[in-house]
């Protein structure tokens with residue numbers, strides 16, 4: 001039985017054919033993965049299926065019946081639900097309020113709605129409690145609320161856009177268990193991901209999109225991640241070089257006893273101290289919401305610490321404003337590229353200047369040098385393989401992964417001495433990821449010091465020379481990237497271990513873990529609490 005059939009879909013944007021004659025058949029009761037390089041056209045196709053964009057050509061059939069969507073409301077009415085990469089829940093409302101918002105007609109806003117939420121939660125093992133405030137939930141729990149929200153609206157086919165990008169391994173396993181429950185009930189899931197190992201483990205069918213068109217399907221049981229990547233790229237992948245250590249004894253960044261409190265007095269960063277040397281990548285592991293954002297903000301100067309010092313090379317920069325820090329050689333790849341990394345409605349070349357207004361090649365003396373800035377934008381587009389029809393298009397019109405490549409290219413182009421890299425390859429395909437790693441490694445060989453924050457534990461372990469674990473605003477543990485496994489590191493991130501981590505000694509996640517941002521709780525433990 002076919003749940004969704006897309007046939008001959010074509011969608012053009014100025015200068016780009018985003019989708020060209022795409023065919024996709026999703027069977028009922030299956031997880032169907034959609035993979036492809038950055039800019040291949042995955043999001044565009046899903047926006048078409050979800051009624052956010054109209055195709056120029058092609059047809060959509062749901063349960064064998066041809067449909068035409070003018071808005072997401074039309075798609076929802078036909079059982080299509082979408083969980084976006086950026087969650088769209090209101091923090092200051094409860095789970096119940098978030099779920100019923102806009103759909104009050106379905107089951108009201110009171111006890112009937114509450115019963116319905118509990119029923120859906122139990123049926124699919126989501127562990128969602130209706131009356132907690134969303135702000136109290138961690139990333140994984142929020143995602144389950146988003147999933148429940150679309151199920152509440154009657155979705156039979158769920159589109160999940162890179163759902164695992166923000167999850168630790170244990171949370172990924174829990175999500176995949178939820179997907180199996182959905183399948184068992186005859187629902188279908190369309191799963192977009194750049195993590196090919198995960199795709200192969202969870203998908204029943206895989207469709208590969210290359211440069212806007214479907215180039216083939218893959219059978220998960222008979223395919224390796226490498227073969228899948230090669231299908232995406234259309235050629236063989238280079239083998240990654242082995243990394244030698246380049247750590248020196250020259251301190252580039254020294255943080256001492258940094259403390260930062262919330263307005264209420266709660267410590268968000270508590271006695272943070274570390275040193276990063278020239279040629280060293282210091283990886284910070286942690287579940288989102290444990291102080292990483294505050295640490296990055298303090299280092300780049302977006303927030304000032306209550307106490308403690310930050311030394312960069314031989315200078316105390318604790319009180320220095322952001323622009324001065326950047327001018328002196330601090331590079332910054334922000335965690336939220338839409339809020340801190342880009343001017344979405346400005347052309348690419350203006351985005352190339354952003355954050356580096358006073359620096360070469362963007363300025364000459366006190367004047368902006370637009371010609372040079374534009375020329376350098378072309379160079380970045382070329383070097384970092386930003387897929388775009390030109391440098392005059394807006395940043396908003398780039399695919400997510402290509403936006404990220406532009407930011408990385410911009411920051412690396414200023415030859416920083418110290419780079420703050422928050423999720424540097426989030427949303428980037430495997431090929432481009434390897435290229436970004438190479439750029440970082442090369443700069444590291446030349447003495448760059450890097451603070452790396454990443455939810456991708458393979459990246460964190462693979463790129464770091466030193467690993468520290470942040471939990472509840474404190475650096476609680478350290479690990480050797482040469483020996484630690486993603487699973488062991490994932491456990492430590494939930495607060496299950498401290499001190500120096502040895503692989504065998506790490507206990508399992510404690511059963512009583514809560515769903516606060518500080519720990520990654522399993523749905524089971526949430527259910528226990530609800531009883």
Ligand SMILES: Nc1ncnc2c1ncn2[C@@H]1O[C@H](COP(=O)(O)OP(=O)(O)OP(=O)(O)O)[C@@H](O)[C@H]1O
Pocket residue numbers: 013014016017018036037038039040041042043044045387388396397398399400401402427429
């Ligand atoms: N609103 C738009 N205006 C102009 N061009 C667009 C627009 N949306 C997408 N594009 C272009 O269409 C192509 C496909 O982009 P899309 O976002 O679908 O890729 P993707 O496969 O989802 O990539 P990623 O993995 O990076 O998210 C890209 O070249 C992109 O620049």
